[in-house]
Amino acid sequence: MMRVIVLFLPLLLLCAGTATLADAFRVTTEPQTVYPGDPFLIRITELSSAHHPVASFAGRKFMFVTCGDDCAIAVCAADLALKPGKYRIMVTAGKRKRRATITVRRHEPAVARITLPPDKVTLSPDDMQRVEREENLLKAIWIEHAEKMWDGSFLLPLQNEVSTQFGVKRVINNKTVSFHRGIDIRGKEGEGVRASNSGRVVLAEELYFGGNTLVISHGMGIFTVYMHLDSFGTNKGKDVSKGEIIAFVGSTGRSTGPHLHFGVKVQDASVNPVTFMELKL
Numbered sequence: 251m252m253r254v255i256v257l258f259l260p261l262l263l264l265c266a267g268t269a270t271l272a273d274a275f276r277v278t279t280e281p282q283t284v285y286p287g288d289p290f291l292i293r294i295t296e297l298s299s300a301h302h303p304v305a306s307f308a309g310r311k312f313m314f315v316t317c318g319d320d321c322a323i324a325v326c327a328a329d330l331a332l333k334p335g336k337y338r339i340m341v342t343a344g345k346r347k348r349r350a351t352i353t354v355r356r357h358e359p360a361v362a363r364i365t366l367p368p369d370k371v372t373l374s375p376d377d378m379q380r381v382e383r384e385e386n387l388l389k390a391i392w393i394e395h396a397e398k399m400w401d402g403s404f405l406l407p408l409q410n411e412v413s414t415q416f417g418v419k420r421v422i423n424n425k426t427v428s429f430h431r432g433i434d435i436r437g438k439e440g441e442g443v444r445a446s447n448s449g450r451v452v453l454a455e456e457l458y459f460g461g462n463t464l465v466i467s468h469g470m471g472i473f474t475v476y477m478h479l480d481s482f483g484t485n486k487g488k489d490v491s492k493g494e495i496i497a498f499v500g501s502t503g504r505s506t507g508p509h510l511h512f513g514v515k516v517q518d519a520s521v522n523p524v525t526f527m528e529l530k531l
């Protein structure tokens with residue numbers, strides 16, 4: 251009798267697996283290959299509306315918004331620091347789980363070598379404390395979740411030439427200092443900066459590096475960031491609409507001339523704004 255149970259056990263497990271597959275939802279990623287810093291969509295189809303799916307990828311969790319009766323999408327991003335390779339995405343809806351994979355390609359960043367007097371690079375203890383305080387302030391913002399507030403695809407806040415691309419490695423006095431976590435867009439002092447999409451202003455204040463900095467939360471962990479502004483056209487806590495003038499170009503903070511530093515954050519990962527604008531949302 252014992253032998254019969256042992257023989258049948260693998261068969262039972264196999265049947266259970268097949269049953270789960272039969273009523274499963276489908277998961278795809280768009281695109282299937284990205285560079286570090288690129289956004290991508292996870293799309294679920296054939297989903298029962300009773301389930302609230304969640305995706306896990308590279309240590310981050312992503313929520314879904316519906317895109318039809320049995321469809322949901324999550325806006326995700328490959329962090330700039332991700333090593334090239336194949337990554338697993340786990341999607342859970344109720345008790346059901348599905349896997350998908352995304353390939354992160356190797357990308358050699360462009361390098362910008364800058365020489366500055368040492369006293370411009372080394373911060374005073376007071377400034378160091380200030381920078382640390384401001385970094386913590388921003389970290390607390392990136393993890394806030396709100397309902398979806400964006401309305402269709404995102405747009406560039408200033409329709410001028412990009413002077414510094416996303417991901418450029420900055421080497422100051424032969425030491426790697428940082429990666430450029432946004433794009434710099436040329437602009438004239440006082441030129442109007444538009445909200446990339448609808449959302450709520452969650453920060454409008456002067457920061458050490460960013461100067462006058464404005465952050466809009468668009469919900470679901472998506473934020474847009476506007477730095478070195480001359481002045482603000484709105485306040486913290488205000489709801490703004492896509493395309494509305496929210497601030498004016500300036501050269502505040504660590505900046506060498508009037509321009510807009512524009513950044514996009516998805517679940518605290520810095521995303522290439524140029525590829526983010528191309529997402530069909």
Ligand SMILES: [Zn+2]
Binds near residue numbers: 430511
């Ligand atoms: Zn910049």
